[in-house]
Amino acid sequence: MRAKLTIPDLAEKKRTGERLVMVAVGEVLTAAWAERAGVDIVGVGDSLGMTLYGHENTLAMTVDHMIAHTRAVRRGAPNTMCFVSMPYGSYATPDMAVTNAVRLMKESGCDAVKLQGGREKFDIIKAVADAGVPVMSHVGLLPHYVHKFGGFKMQGRTAEAALEIIDNARAIEEAGAIGLEIEAMPYEVSKAVDEAVDIFTFSIGAGAAGTAQMLNGYDLLGAFDTFKPKFAKRYANMADVAVQAFSDYADDVRTGAFPDEDHSYQMKPDEAQRLADILREERE
Structure with missing residues (x-):
């Protein structure tokens, strides 16, 4: 059995350029399959609001939902590093963010929490980090901003937009985060983001940049077939089966x-x- 990754390992993998494999899962069965397959990191994302609950976006999920699903994932993959997303509305203020982040760590069994946003979330990220919680954030396509963006749309289309994303990534690192997610942007932008920070990065829909690549487990299994994002590759067709x-x-x-x-x-x-x-x- 491989040793479970630790938070310090993530910075070392970034330094050495070793590639890591990450999937988003939400319950015990897919978590167990991922661990048996040798996946390095499982993420319990609030995208499960869409894949498992049938919502049109991620906004309906709550801290209680995320705790329950992460506990199930931990039972399925006890020897795999696990990140959990802080759901929409759970980190609106620094105090709220710290309270909910600590609760997620204590009750879910995760190894780190992840919120969304860059420089505008600096004080919130810093408060969570200062509270002793390993915290990550997220640049590019932010599902919590779906209404502001007018839908799930690729980000970083212009040089100016790319520079703003890079600035957000730097702010996340400055605030004390251990890593960040890079989502749905051209490879040229995601590569610049990854090179702008020394912390761990993982990518979804942003080309090959980043220490880890993530796909939603239900997308890659072909279990969630309501729609398929451009960047999702199906390795099976479980819905048909x-x-x-x-x-x-x-x-x-x-x-x-x-x-x-x-x-x-x-x-x-x-x-x-x-x-x-x-x-x-x-x-x-």
Whole structure:
């Protein structure tokens, strides 16, 4: 069994250029599969509001939701580093952020928390870091800003926009964060972001930049097929497999093919005969 990554390991991996593998999961089964596959980091993102709860965005998730799902992920992947997202509204002020970050660490079993935002969140990131909580933040496409952005749209399209993203990344590092997420931007921008900071970075939809690459586990498994982001690569088609399995099951039930003898319990013959004799006597 490989040793579980530690927070200091992340800075070392950034320094040496070693590539790490990260997936976002939300329950025990996919977490266990990820650990068995040798994934380095599991992230419990509030994207599970969309993949597991059917919401149109991530905003409905709560701290209680994130704690419950992270506990399940920890049971499935106890030997894998785990980050948990602080949900929308849980870090609106420094005091609120510290309270909720500490609660997430204490109750969920995670190794670090992650919020969203850059320079405008400097005081909040610093407060959480100063409270002794390993904290990360997020630049580029910020799902918590979905309404401000007018949807889930690629960021960093212009040089000016790219410079603002780079400035946000530097602010996150200055505030004491241990790392940051780089999401949905051109590779040229994400590479500049990664090179602008010494802390750990992980990328989703931002090309090959960053120490770690992340995909949503339900996207890469083909389990969530409501829509597929441009950057998501499907390595399986589990939704198709699942639908076919349910359909085959339904056919077997309706035709009487299931359950058959191989999938049913039987009494010992002598006990079955005794039961039949007792019931016959009762009827007589």
